[in-house]
Amino acid sequence: MRPLNLNLELIVRECACKAPPLGRDEKAALRRADEAERAFRVSKGYEKDTLWNRIKACMRA
Numbered sequence: 001m002r003p004l005n006l007n008l009e010l011i012v013r014e015c016a017c018k019a020p021p022l023g024r025d026e027k028a029a030l031r032r033a034d035e036a037e038r039a040f041r042v043s044k045g046y047e048k049d050t051l052w053n054r055i056k057a058c059m060r061a
Contacts, residue, residue, distance in 0.1 A: 009030065022030075038049075047053055 041049065
């Protein structure tokens with residue numbers, strides 16, 4: 001879910017009329033945060049957070 005959210009967050013922030021576009025440093029910080037979250041999930045043994053895994057989880061529920 002996070003990679004998709006990161007891309008959407010970047011698009012929304014860049015397209016918003018009131019908010020200034022994200023700078024290079026802000027985009028890099030978001031990418032580092034995403035990588036850190038991914039590394040944390042791997043270290044804890046969590047299942048990868050992908051679109052297909054989310055779809056499977058919704059179908060199971």
